[in-house]
Amino acid sequence: MELNRQWWKEGIVYQIYPRSFQDTTGNGIGDLQGIIKRLDYIKSLGVNIIWLNPVYESPNDDNGYDISDYREIMKEFGTMADFDELLSGMKDRGLKLVMDLVVNHSSDEHQWFKESRKSRENTYRDYYHWWPAEKGTPPKRWSFFDVESNAWKFDEKTNSYYLHYFSVKQPDLKWENPKLREEIYDLMRFWFEKGVDGFRMDVIPFISKDICFPKLPEKYNGDFIPFYANGPKLHDYLQEMNQKVLCDYDIMTVGEAPGVSIDQALNFVNEDRKELNMFFHFDLMGLDREPGETFMMRKEPWKLTEFKKIHSDWDAALANKGWGSMYLNNHDFPRSVSRWGNDSKTHWYNSATMLQTFLLTMRGTPYIYYGEEIGMTNIKFENLSDYKDINTINRAETIRQNGGDLDAFIQNEKDAGRDNARTPMQWDTSTNSGFSTEKPWLKINENFSEGINVASQEADKNSVLNYFREIVQLRKDHLALVYGEYELLLPENEQVYIYTRSLEQQRYLILLSFSKERALIHLENFVGTNAKLLLSNDDAVSMVKDGNFKVRPYHAMVYKLF
Numbered sequence: 126m127e128l129n130r131q132w133w134k135e136g137i138v139y140q141i142y143p144r145s146f147q148d149t150t151g152n153g154i155g156d157l158q159g160i161i162k163r164l165d166y167i168k169s170l171g172v173n174i175i176w177l178n179p180v181y182e183s184p185n186d187d188n189g190y191d192i193s194d195y196r197e198i199m200k201e202f203g204t205m206a207d208f209d210e211l212l213s214g215m216k217d218r219g220l221k222l223v224m225d226l227v228v229n230h231s232s233d234e235h236q237w238f239k240e241s242r243k244s245r246e247n248t249y250r251d252y253y254h255w256w257p258a259e260k261g262t263p264p265k266r267w268s269f270f271d272v273e274s275n276a277w278k279f280d281e282k283t284n285s286y287y288l289h290y291f292s293v294k295q296p297d298l299k300w301e302n303p304k305l306r307e308e309i310y311d312l313m314r315f316w317f318e319k320g321v322d323g324f325r326m327d328v329i330p331f332i333s334k335d336i337c338f339p340k341l342p343e344k345y346n347g348d349f350i351p352f353y354a355n356g357p358k359l360h361d362y363l364q365e366m367n368q369k370v371l372c373d374y375d376i377m378t379v380g381e382a383p384g385v386s387i388d389q390a391l392n393f394v395n396e397d398r399k400e401l402n403m404f405f406h407f408d409l410m411g412l413d414r415e416p417g418e419t420f421m422m423r424k425e426p427w428k429l430t431e432f433k434k435i436h437s438d439w440d441a442a443l444a445n446k447g448w449g450s451m452y453l454n455n456h457d458f459p460r461s462v463s464r465w466g467n468d469s470k471t472h473w474y475n476s477a478t479m480l481q482t483f484l485l486t487m488r489g490t491p492y493i494y495y496g497e498e499i500g501m502t503n504i505k506f507e508n509l510s511d512y513k514d515i516n517t518i519n520r521a522e523t524i525r526q527n528g529g530d531l532d533a534f535i536q537n538e539k540d541a542g543r544d545n546a547r548t549p550m551q552w553d554t555s556t557n558s559g560f561s562t563e564k565p566w567l568k569i570n571e572n573f574s575e576g577i578n579v580a581s582q583e584a585d586k587n588s589v590l591n592y593f594r595e596i597v598q599l600r601k602d603h604l605a606l607v608y609g610e611y612e613l614l615l616p617e618n619e620q621v622y623i624y625t626r627s628l629e630q631q632r633y634l635i636l637l638s639f640s641k642e643r644a645l646i647h648l649e650n651f652v653g654t655n656a657k658l659l660l661s662n663d664d665a666v667s668m669v670k671d672g673n674f675k676v677r678p679y680h681a682m683v684y685k686l687f
């Protein structure tokens with residue numbers, strides 16, 4: 126098998142939500158100096174790429190996903206000098222930096238939009254999507270963060286509506302205008318010239334629109350994301366971006382790809398097409414949700430067989446061309462240990478380490494979300510007033526206006542709310558867990574005083590944190606864990622997830638329990654096989670000669686087979 130080795134395939138990404146990582150100025154908000162202060166810690170994890178959520182100038186309607194200047198740093202986070210210092214501190218330590226590229230929309234406070242809304246003749250008019258009111262009400266388009274889910278906002282000054290798939294303060298950019306595209310390519314070059322190593326591209330499949338704005342087919346009622354994701358010129362734009370910018374640099378790209386189905390995957394990441402290196406699919410993120418409802422929990426619990434199928438199907442889809450990305454949580458979805466494991470006191474340690482084992486032994490680049498290395502959990506706010514996220518706040522308002530069930534919504538958000546994953550990093554047992562000397566912008570999870578913090582776990586050789594370092598090292602030491610073929614065993618089992626990874630003569634067996642019950646597993650094919658236990662989060666034996674495995678709750682075992 127030809128490997129086509131790449132640094133971004135062998136790398137391990139650590140995602141930082143800067144607002145919540147480390148405050149150094151005492152305003153309760155994380156900042157770039159805070160990240161600089163923690164670079165040695167990040168390096169010590171063994172990860173080698175940092176993805177930063179947006180740090181650009183922004184009025185923060187959506188925490189930086191509404192950008193008012195693509196070439197400036199958000200004042201709350203610091204200055205361009207701080208950014209340069211961060212980047213050089215990273216280079217010194219051999220860490221690469223991936224920035225967030227948010228170009229489906231800008232802020233309404235961006236100079237382009239301020240100009241665009243001034244008059245219909247303005248040079249920047251065509252940087253955004255406008256619908257003149259004399260044509261009547263524009264055809265329905267849904268909006269994620271609008272209380273009425275209306276993506277068209279009437280703007281009196283020019284008697285027109287503008288389009289915003291997200292909040293009213295996030296007008297969609299008009300990629301159909303070549304001048305706008307050149308502006309974007311230019312700002313990308315600006316960051317590449319500074320030395321950044323890549324971009325994570327926010328809702329990149331949404332950038333192309335049918336600008337006739339036809340009435341949408343009935344089938345998209347309620348589940349419009351697949352429609353938003355597949356505009357007519359999408360791949361032309363991605364190929365153009367590649368030719369004009371990306372191919373000039375040794376960088377990595379990962380698209381955020383809601384609405385892209387598995388059969389469309391290779392259109393984005395097949396290397397022959399020269400578009401993107403990787404993307405984040407949403408199949409797993411939708412697993413415990415109502416169909417077509419990204420933020421509503423489904424009634425029946427998710428099943429392990431479904432979880433396995435998603436990962437096995439995606440591995441197969443990208444086995445020969447393209448490359449995958451593995452993530453269990455991020456700033457938009459709840460904490461992995463609370464969602465896919467079990468965050469009760471009894472099972473927290475095994476769950477957190479088992480999920481880490483999964484991420485780091487699958488094919489595809491692993492993305493670790495800050496705090497995942499110490500097993501941070503969902504905060505599960507009781508009161509809506511604790512939420513700071515526009516998504517939860519505006520959905521609550523929709524329910525209030527329609528006389529819906531707010532209590533049910535509060536319960537839902539305990540499992541689904543994005544703020545679960547945005548609480549401040551838990552560094553130690555001091556006030557505010559060492560995140561800030563002042564009140565944090567979002568409440569900190571009180572369980573920092575119960576061992577879920579970096580300092581306590583540094584001091585404990587059997588901590589989640591130190592296990593993480595071991596599994597990271599294991600991946601780095603065994604190329605087969607990066608590139609090896611993946612084969613699923615016992616696909617029907619609802620308790621354990623078992624697979625092998627093989628590269629030439631190197632073979633590994635990974636056995637993971639997703640259950641709070643014990644199990645006895647027999648693998649007939651392994652009777653007589655010699656195996657060496659490389660790592661486990663609980664009692665495990667090192668020989669599998671009889672093919673029997675005693676599996677404890679949320680057990681993880683990695684064996685090398687001979």
Ligand code: TEU
Binds near residue numbers: 328384419
């Ligand atoms: O997310 C897009 C987004 O809203 C998805 O997480 C959403 O679940 C999906 O579109 C529906 O399947 C990105 C950012 O990650 C998020 O933080 C921003 O709020 C959003 O774009 C707008 O920029």
